[in-house]
Amino acid sequence: xxxxxxxxxxxxxxxxxxxxxxxxxxxxxxxxxxxxxxxxxxxxxxxxxxxxxxxxxxxxxxxxxxxxxxxxxxxxxxxxxxxxxxxxxxxxxxxxxxxxxxxxxxxxxxxxxxxxxxxxxxxxxxxxxxxxxxxxxxxxxxxxxxxxxxxxxxxxxxxxxxxxxxxxxxxxxxxxxxxxxxxxxxxxxxxxxxxxxxxxxxxxxxxxxxxxxxxxxxxxxxxxxxxxxxxxxxxxxxxxxxxxxxxxxxxxxxxxxxxxxxxxxxxxxxxxxxxxxxxxxxxxxxxxxxxxxxxxxxxxxxxxxxxxxxxxxxxxxxxxxxxxxxxxxxxxxxxxxxxxxxxxxxxxxxxxxxxxxxxxxxxxxxxxxxxxxxxxxxxxxxxxxxxxxxxxxxxxxxxxxxxxxxx
Amino acid sequence: xxxxxxxxxxxxxxxxxxxxxxxxxxxxxxxxxxxxxxxxxxxxxxxxxxxxxxxxxxxxxxxxxxxxxxxxxxxxxxxxxxxxxxxxxxxxxxxxxxxxxxxxxxxxxxxxxxxxxxxxxxxxxxxxxxxxxxxxxxxxxxxxxxxxxxxxxxxxxxxxxxxxxxxxxxxxxxxxxxxxxxxxxxxxxxxxxxxxxxxxxxxxxxxxxxxxxxxxxxxxxxxxxxxxxxxxxxxxxxxxxxxxxxxxxxxxxxxxxxxxxxxxxxxxxxxxxxxxxxxxxxxxxxxxxxxxxxxxxxxxxxxxxxxxxxxxxxxxxxxxxxxxxxxxxxxxxxxxxxxxxxxxxxxxxxxxxxxxxxxxxxxxxxxxxxxxxxx
Amino acid sequence: xxxxxxxxxxxxxxxxxxxxxxxxxxxxxxxxxxxxxxxxxxxxxxxxxxxxxxxxxxxxxxxxxxxxxxxxxxxxxxxxxxxxxxxxxx
Numbered sequence: 043x044x045x046x047x048x049x050x051x052x053x054x055x056x057x058x059x060x061x062x063x064x065x066x067x068x069x070x071x072x073x074x075x076x077x078x079x080x081x082x083x084x085x086x087x088x089x090x091x092x093x094x095x096x097x098x099x100x101x102x103x104x105x106x107x108x109x110x111x112x113x114x115x116x117x118x119x120x121x122x123x124x125x126x127x128x129x130x131x132x133x134x135x136x137x138x139x140x141x142x143x144x145x146x147x148x149x150x151x152x153x154x155x156x157x158x159x160x161x162x163x164x165x166x167x168x169x170x171x172x173x174x175x176x177x178x179x180x181x182x183x184x185x186x187x188x189x190x191x192x193x194x195x196x197x198x199x200x201x202x203x204x205x206x207x208x209x210x211x212x213x214x215x216x217x218x219x220x221x222x223x224x225x226x227x228x229x230x231x232x233x234x235x236x237x238x239x240x241x242x243x244x245x246x247x248x249x250x251x252x253x254x255x256x257x258x259x260x261x262x263x264x265x266x267x268x269x270x271x272x273x274x275x276x277x278x279x280x281x282x283x284x285x286x287x288x289x290x291x292x293x294x295x296x297x298x299x300x301x302x303x304x305x306x307x308x309x310x311x312x313x314x315x316x317x318x319x320x321x322x323x324x325x326x327x328x329x330x331x332x333x334x335x336x337x338x339x340x341x342x343x344x345x346x347x348x349x350x351x352x353x354x355x356x357x358x359x360x361x362x363x364x365x366x367x368x369x370x371x372x373x374x375x376x377x378x379x380x381x382x383x384x385x386x387x388x389x390x391x392x393x394x395x396x397x398x399x400x401x402x403x404x405x406x407x408x409x410x411x412x413x414x415x416x417x418x419x420x421x422x423x424x425x426x427x428x429x430x431x432x433x434x435x436x437x438x439x440x441x442x443x444x445x446x447x448x449x
Numbered sequence: 450x451x452x453x454x455x456x457x458x459x460x461x462x463x464x465x466x467x468x469x470x471x472x473x474x475x476x477x478x479x480x481x482x483x484x485x486x487x488x489x490x491x492x493x494x495x496x497x498x499x500x501x502x503x504x505x506x507x508x509x510x511x512x513x514x515x516x517x518x519x520x521x522x523x524x525x526x527x528x529x530x531x532x533x534x535x536x537x538x539x540x541x542x543x544x545x546x547x548x549x550x551x552x553x554x555x556x557x558x559x560x561x562x563x564x565x566x567x568x569x570x571x572x573x574x575x576x577x578x579x580x581x582x583x584x585x586x587x588x589x590x591x592x593x594x595x596x597x598x599x600x601x602x603x604x605x606x607x608x609x610x611x612x613x614x615x616x617x618x619x620x621x622x623x624x625x626x627x628x629x630x631x632x633x634x635x636x637x638x639x640x641x642x643x644x645x646x647x648x649x650x651x652x653x654x655x656x657x658x659x660x661x662x663x664x665x666x667x668x669x670x671x672x673x674x675x676x677x678x679x680x681x682x683x684x685x686x687x688x689x690x691x692x693x694x695x696x697x698x699x700x701x702x703x704x705x706x707x708x709x710x711x712x713x714x715x716x717x718x719x720x721x722x723x724x725x726x727x728x729x730x731x732x733x734x735x736x737x738x739x740x741x742x743x744x745x746x747x748x749x750x751x752x753x754x755x756x757x758x759x760x761x762x763x764x765x766x767x768x769x770x771x772x773x774x775x776x777x778x779x780x781x782x783x784x785x786x787x788x789x790x791x792x793x794x795x796x797x798x799x800x801x802x803x804x805x806x807x808x809x810x811x812x813x814x815x816x817x818x819x820x821x822x823x824x
Numbered sequence: 825x826x827x828x829x830x831x832x833x834x835x836x837x838x839x840x841x842x843x844x845x846x847x848x849x850x851x852x853x854x855x856x857x858x859x860x861x862x863x864x865x866x867x868x869x870x871x872x873x874x875x876x877x878x879x880x881x882x883x884x885x886x887x888x889x890x891x892x893x894x895x896x897x898x899x900x901x902x903x904x905x906x907x908x909x910x911x912x913x914x
Binding site: 052053054055056057058059061062064065066068069088089090091093094096097100108109110111112113114115121122298299300301352354371373374418420421424426427428429430431432433434435436438441442445446447448 | 453457459462463493494495496497498499500520524540541542544545547548549550551554555557558559565566567571590594673757758759760761762764765776778779782783784785786787788789790791793799800808809810811812813814817818819820821822
Binding site for chain 2: 826827828830849856858859860861862870872874875876877879880882883884886887888889890891893894895897898
């Protein structure tokens with residue numbers, strides 16, 4: 043039974059030695075640049091602050107993919123996903139619309155005679171959830187609501203969707219019909235039509251049942267321009283309801299953890315609630331985001347980076363259901379990073395915050411809405427959490443998915 | 450009572466903070482080591498250091514079972530996983546830990562069947578479900594986790610499962626504390642003792658720390674008030690000139706531990722002559738291996754693992770950080786070459802490592818943050 | 825090291841002597857209680873859960889004592905400080 047394996051094992055971690063050497067070279071270059079053009083002010087920094095400044099510089103470096111292969115972390119919405127997008131996609135496709143990296147593209151197409159054809163929002167998303175059916179919804183609901191929500195978060199009225207199916211050979215037709223029926227119902231509820239589509243079938247084993255891609259178009263009828271970069275000090279951060287319901291539901295529905303809880307996905311179309319919010323808070327709304335992969339924490343980090351502000355969250359104000367809390371404790375994960383599919387985060391000017399919160403709470407999807415934090419000017423680029431215990435910590439981007447831990 | 454929220458009360462924390470400040474002698478600096486990575490996690494997750502005076506600092510010790518696994522052992526596990534008929538299972542914490550050739554995630558991406566489990570019993574379930582595969586559980590953890598692994602082996606034997614084995618990397622806490630205390634450049638005033646390890650081993654194994662090494666130790670729970678209270682108890686001991694082992698976590702930790710758990714470990718496992726700890730080097734009798742009687746459940750005997758030692762890069766100063774000689778940010782590669790995405794050293798490997806915890810949760814200038822979070 | 829979570833035993837599972845259904849804020853999981861065989865667990869007891877196993881039975885009396893100690897520190901706050909200062913001199 044014994045067998046020989048693992049010949050040619052390295053005795054040094056080459057990747058680590060290379061990383062150390064590369065960082066040292068970069069540091070030397072920076073130090074050289076510094077002596078050529080000394081900046082004023084830095085001599086007053088403590089040693090710790092100097093190190094923190096060095097780290098901030100390292101974090102601002104151009105994104106580079108270090109892995110040889112795609113790992114699951116690249117799809118988790120955290121740091122690895124951002125690196126992939128910036129280093130591979132943005133680098134290849136770069137243009138002013140894409141560069142904004144918002145939930146959808148905001149377009150102002152022109153007719154050939156030079157007149158404006160109206161402003162449009164355009165977005166696409168692919169759905170690969172496992173299991174396909176879970177308490178509170180299925181992949182069909184997600185595929186419609188997710189794209190509707192991306193349009194709504196641009197401030198658009200969603201109009202038309204496309205859908206593409208990638209089906210695995212052997213997939214039960216009854217399941218497909220059930221999923222398509224969910225999509226039809228969800229489209230109806232969101233007031234959109236599915237107007238074009240595509241179907242491909244791949245060999246058994248080459249897809250996990252089915253994958254769905256949807257793209258959507260909506261009209262931008264409001265003057266307001268929403269952008270993560272628009273947040274400014276004094277603004278208030280709102281969330282439209284309890285966080286983490288969807289992520290925990292799906293994690294438990296996979297069955298691998300043998301954990302059971304009375305909880306359903308929050309998947310829902312947000313076009314109405316976001317429209318109400320924009321009706322009352324108008325141009326006081328800086329940005330809207332649906333808190334999907336990476337959760338509320340990831341959105342706050344996007345805001346902090348894009349607007350170069352500090353986002354200060356208040357843990358005691360975060361709406362989290364007890365079961366989501368319980369499951370998170372048991373698994374050692376943080377609800378701030380867990381996905382929602384029917385919750386939005388809004389950053390709103392201080393003078394409109396109360397009205398905005400009232401508008402959210404007046405909608406059935408926003409009963410549990412709460413003000414969870416504020417925007418400050420310093421330290422820029424960081425998300426801070428005032429803990430319920432009365433301390434402070436950073437809420438950073440995760441590298442990949444929040445993994446259950448034992449330690 | 451839920452035994453959680455009650456121990457997170459901010460009002461009680463303020464009271465304790467005042468008492469702690471009052472116990473500190475003016476001009477004296479205090480350094481306490483929390484041995485356990487779970488404590489490190491609590492300290493950062495709740496921002497507990499905001500309650501401590503500048504003169505009291507917490508040193509984050511070697512008690513993160515993921516962090517201390519040497520790179521060579523990760524490579525060994527991956528070599529096992531690369532067999533076509535093997536399903537390697539392990540805890541979520543391990544998956545991102547890099548060895549000399551990359552992490553479990555990288556190996557999974559390259560085709561190995563590597564699965565995350567919540568409990569070793571889940572690995573057993575996978576073995577039952579896939580009789581045509583060999584299912585290996587990469588076991589990690591201190592005495593807290595070892596009984597669960599041992600119970601799982603006993604269950605596998607009772608069920609007559611012949612496609613299940615464990616790759617045993619269990620380590621023991623006392624030799625690690627001893628190694629820390631033996632270090633000449635160390636200056637510590639006391640220990641915050643590992644609560645959950647102590648549910649198994651009890652408090653007696655620490656007695657020599659007070660008696661011979663003359664350091665007070667308070668076994669502590671994992672809620673933030675538990676840790677603050679332990680700091681208070683340590684300071685009180687110093688003030689009274691006492692040097693004792695105290696149990697702050699008596700609601701969970703019996704003084705004599707869990708005898709049955711110790712029996713189960715002893716039935717299935719025995720001490721290794723020596724084991725390498727990342728950042729600390731080889732330590733005698735500091736880890737467990739499967740007893741010969743259970744050889745058919747021992748992946749190290751079933752698969753001839755390469756067993757190559759992979760050296761940590763020289764620039765890495767984890768050893769000094771673990772002993773509290775350096776603060777995480779004082780390490781030369783901290784935050785530049787060594788980040789949570791590409792952890793060069795043990796302290797950056799898991800979120801419980803001293804450097805990762807500082808990088809993820811505490812990487813800021815206290816003064817500026819105080820200003821930002823003022824209400 | 826070693827994430828351990830308090831949970832309440834809600835049911836001893838008859839089909840397997842070593843299993844109990846445990847609730848953490850309404851989240852349920854079957855937990856192996858083989859390491860606590862001598863404790864005679866019953867529904868309503870609280871245990872510490874680690875990787876699917878119960879490691880210890882939680883002692884409510886000790887928990888209360890711990891909280892009482894902390895409350896005591898708060899109540900007696902003002903004169904406690906003076907008492908501490910006094911005890912220093914002796």
